[in-house]
Amino acid sequence: MNGIELRFRHAYEGFDLDVALALPGSGVTAVFGPSGCGKTTLLRLVAGLEAAREGFLRIGDDIWQDGSRMLAPHKRRIGYVFQDANLFPHLTVNQNLLYGTRRLASDERLPTLDPLVDLLGIRALLDRRPSRLSGGERQRVAIARALAVNPRILLMDEPLAALDQDRKKEVLPYLKTLQRELRIPILYVTHSPDEVAQLASHLVVLRGGRLVADGPIQEVLSREDLPLTLGEDACSVFDAVVAGRDPEDHLLRLRIGGQELLVREHPCEDDARIRVRILARDVSLALERQTGTSILNHLSVQVMDVIQDAHPAQALVRLSLEGSPLLARVTHRSLNVLGIRPGMRVWAQVKTMALLG
Amino acid sequence: MLTSEDWGAIRLTLRLASTTTAILFVVGTPIAWWLSRSRGMLRNAVAAVVAVPLVLPPSVLGFYLLMAMGASGPIGAFTQWIGIGILPFTFPGLVVASVLYSLPFMVQPLQASFEAVGAGPMEAAATLRASPLDRFLTVALPLAAPGIATAGVMTFTHTVGEFGVVLMLGGNIPEVSRVVSVQIYDHVEAFEYGRAHALAGVLLAFSFAVLFLMQRLRLRGVGP
Incomplete structure (x- = not known):
């Protein structure tokens, strides 16, 4: 894919988010920073869930925002994984997966969801309601649901943050599989150094709504001005x-x-x-x-x-x-x-x- | 036990309550949705206006409506201009009054249940290609279903129990505006306590049955 280009200025809880980035069209780009740095807001701006008063967003060859003209979120080819899964409680897992698929044009639709269901190991869960799933299962279903709409880009907002340590270990291997197998770019918001080190190929660091660093992960980790510590040490x-x-x-x-x-x-x-x-x-x-x-x-x-x-x-x-x-x-x-x-x-x-x- | 006059009052009451509930579903849903998604002065003002019938004496509401819908009131002028005469002492006039009187009983439970749906599922639906109307119909309405049922039941029963507004605006015309509560009042005025007992018993049983049903609805909720 042709890469991602974005520029946003957005008033945000006490400070301005002001970010301009060119990101690779494949692999995992981690958006990393302390809570309140604006990383989730950045992801919501890409999804169109938040409206920037001015900005520019190009995903591959599609322009989703130019100045104040923006495409509504439901017209963007995105997959979005929320921190707390956000499954529809009144639908079964299978109906959750099909919710988005049904709304696609026939030429956008995946021929079958079977590979996706197997990739995330949720075949046994298809007839259950979300209330009868564990936290890890819910998050796997949410990932499958986001990918079922055959998106151009996968947006993940701290998909592991709401899970306890054991559940994290359960879901992480699936994320690694995605990282290897998906051809679309993944924008992965996290405040966990471990997740960055394990998943990211590209790293964006935000602080107070501003860009601190951006580049391939090896380069960002060894920058001359501030070797970034992922966790305890450089x-x-x-x-x-x-x-x-x-x-x-x-x-x-x-x-x-x-x-x-x-x-x-x-x-x-x-x-x-x-x-x-x-x-x-x-x-x-x-x-x-x-x-x-x-x-x-x-x-x-x-x-x-x-x-x-x-x-x-x-x-x-x-x-x-x-x-x-x-x-x-x-x-x-x-x-x-x-x-x-x-x-x-x-x-x-x-x-x-x-x-x- | 119940005379044909009593049955007439019951039929009229049920007709009034179901008409009012149907109209309020149509009118109240957009108001409740807007209130649940808005902030600011205008929203607070609208919420206060909707709640006014909760605290206003029914006779006051009835009095103002009588003035407004009467021959020299603004609504009366309008209804005469479009050629349907004036509304007081007619069934449509009673419906208009009931819609206003029961508005908070529809809007407030709806608003609470829409608020409980929260932004999360709606945003998830938006990222799954659902347009705003689509996500309202396929996510908000099903998730708010218990609240919607409550709103309907509250509106219906509240309209059944209305008295003051009807008396001010509809008077006491058999088969036009003499609803059960007014009929009971008439029986008591005429010292016919037996007939009053019978009708009052019907209303009491009805109210209990409805509240009992609502408890069951509430306990079921959105189960697995």
Whole structure:
């Protein structure tokens, strides 16, 4: 798809939402920020549920808003997943799924909803009323209902926020499947760093109605002015390929570009793409490849630049691992002793990393 | 027990109550919907006007209507101009008065049940390609169904029980404006307590039956 272009100015509870963005036409774009930053409002503006007094919105080749002229929400080809599912309580699951389908022109309609029903695992629920579903089931039905109208874009407003920890774990794999299988772009609003790290390929950060950062997730996470912390600490994420296994040691071999990483065994298929998160504090630097160490992963990287960290003793070093940014937290003293400067090739030792499945 | 005059009053009362309820469904639904979705001064003013019959003595309402619909009142002038004469002491006049008198009993339960539907399901329907009228018919109305039933029952029973307005505006003309409550009053005035008892008993039984039915409706709600 041709990508998304949006510009909105909108008076919003005490401050103005003022955002201009060009977003990719595929993959998951996470809209991330603290509550009250305007991220849900942004999503509602895209859906047309909120009317901006001025704006521009283009999804692919369709213009949905230009100046003050805007298309009514029911005329936009969107799928919208609400935080609290918002299923119709007077209809069964099946009737909920068919509600939107019936209102489509025949050439917009999916030939059958069967693949969707199976994708979200809701076949057994079709005859039930929403009141007899668990929170996780409700959210899966809501996702299926949103996709049943064959939308151009899927808008998701914190679909996991209303669920407890166990229900989140139940629904998250389905979201990952969507992320892999859907060809339409997904706009995913969340305040959860975990969900961003696991799902997003593109990241938009909002604060007080303004854009703080926007770009591919690797770049945003390693920005020179403010390395964004997803949760506790500065980190980097990579999409690695499963290259094989060392069964006797229960290790999985991952490949990033031409280099290999060893991680603990994890259920996944060979050649699958898997996301890895490495915290900056778990990366140390050495001038030569170390031997006689318990650390397994040694990566050859190039130093891009050095950023001052929050504490004066520490620096964040931006490294290039096969073209992708990797952050390392080290002390200024170490940098001076080792004479590390931008442009040098060094070895990054990674103590531990998280597989995000 | 009941004389043919009594039966005539019962028939007239039922005709008045069902006509009034039908008209109020048509008139009250858009008002209630608008009140449930609006904010601001105009909404508050309209809500107050709708509620006036709740606190105004029926005789006062009846008096003003009599003045307005009489030969020299504005409504009277209009009805004479379109050639249907004046409305007081006719069945249509009684219907107009009942519609105004029972308006809050239709609008308020409807408004409450529309408010209870909330923005969520309506917005979901909008993202699923339903136009505003479509989502009103397929989401708001079914979800508000228990409230709609309550509104209908309240309006009907309240119209059955109306007395003061009828007396001011319709007088006491058999088969035209002598409804059950007026008939009971007549019996008592004439010291015919037996006949008053019979009709009063009918109204009491009717009221109880209706309220009993409403409890059952309320308990059923929108079940699984």
